[in-house]
Amino acid sequence: MMNSRVLYNKNILPSYYKLGLEIDGGFPDCQAGQFVMLKISEQLDPLLRRPFGIYKNRVQGGCPLGAGSRVQGIEILYKVVGKGTWIMSGLKEGDKIDVLGPLGNSFPLSDGYKNIIMVAGGIGIVPFYMQVASCKMQVATCKILFGGRNKNDLPGLNDFKKLGVDISISTDDGSTGGKGFVTELLKEELEKKGSRGQGVKGSNNTLVLACGSKPMLKAVAEIADKKNIPCYVSLDNVMACGMGACLGCAVKVKGSRVQGFKSSRNNLQLYKMVCKDGPVFDSREIDWEKI
């Protein structure tokens, strides 16, 4: 928890912003998929902090924060969707904002996968900037499939182009890339790789990572499951604390046995917390019918 200074707050696309926050010493151990809770306003409304995925971490990713900048910090890529993010969009350089984090788990890193396919929908691109960096360190090939409603719904696209990562784009209206859903790109990609039946220990080790809307994640999970390819999804949820105390960000899981549940109806754990158990989950763990 620290009081951080706003380095910049740039409007990059209609309703999308990049917020640079000075973090003394950075988040040296921060991993792709982790998030911070920001207290956007000193006022009582909005009362609660808001969770945001960490887009760039200078210490970890070596990404400069602004031209000639020597300060250490993180970058948040966010979309204005409600009162909190609307207030956030008005933040100016030098403003103070309280940062709690980094919180949550991260995408699996070194399980020996060779091909990593990252599927992102709109703002769901956020965790993948740092993930690409860690893939490169592990000599895994990575491919990004990026979908949005239109060309203005692909935030951070230029950053990924600069990274030189292989990226395919689709938009609902065809204004950039192919017309259609990003899940179609995933189907094509998996056909191309001929990854049928390749599990974790298969010779063609493919792993799917996804972040985006719940319907998109559900579709991605189904596609990966049919191919028997491991898939991890990063979930978003309303949360009050971010540290496993409020139990508000529960997500329905298929259930694992826990000690203490005596009756047959009650002997499974039905909920996990997005903040503490996640935000990254094995897609097979999630009860997609109830999401």
Add this chain to the structure above:
Amino acid sequence: MKKQHKLSLRGALAPKQSPSEIASASPRNDITPNLSVNIAGIHLKNPVMTASGTFGYGEEYSPYVDLNKLGAIIVKGLSLKPRQGNPCPRIVETPAGMLNAIGLQNVGVDVFIKEKLPFLKKYNAPVIANIFGQGIDEYTEVAKRLDGTGIAGIEINISCPNVKKGGIVFGTNPKEAAKVVRAVKKAASLPIITKLSPNVTDIKIMARAVEDAGSDAISLINTITGMAIDVEKRKPKLANITGGLSGPAIRPIAVRMVWETSKVVKIPIIGIGGIMTANDALEFIIAGAKAVQIGTANFVEPDVTIKILKGIEDYCERHRIKNLMELIGSLKRH
């Protein structure tokens, strides 16, 4: 009571200073104010406690708060068997507050004793277990199992609005509430605090009923039943439809209820309801609360309890209050 009155009189006769004089006076006070209070035989080194359901089992907050500094830790409500809780969405933010319908998700009393309590015992803050049940038998069984485990006391939740038969029937009916208190009192030799629901016509009746039944202290208020609707979808924002409203939005109601209750009961009152700052906590203390519980604010600022404690100390120094007892129920007339 007599002693307390004398002390407050002395406080009132203290030489008056302007705020600037007070601010510039350094050091303000030779003696650190004594903030310790005794609630039903539980010694608290200060009046700042954590409210059940907002502080997990303590461990979640240990990276942010020195748990030794807290007056007491009240853990998430415990039932006999683990509970899964309600479907999602479980929380929604409202103006200066939040609605929750967690549904009393908890690990159950046995897992608490085995896995959560050992961690808390490493600290010297008294641990108070909040308990609830679907019937009197469950309340007494949970209380029995907690007796002798090293916890300092039990807070009976007769007022959670989010679970069918989860206590609200006890929380709104004075006779039923008294039955639960009597039964728990009989089942365990621990000090008993009864947490009251604000969802009643007259909280004084409930307070008197549990006092007469033998409750050693009362804490109030629990959340106020509320509802929020997504007008685009014409659906309730919570899967449970209704939830419990907490946060600063409910504070004036809570302060009023503490003040009303303080006039009709002799047992100690613990004030709860939207406390975000030391000043908020002081409102409850001046209204008649001997201690306070911090709830929703923990979510916003994990170390808020420590800040509130510091603020109360500063206030006492500024007002030359040597003992917190001088301040409790010290509300003056207009």
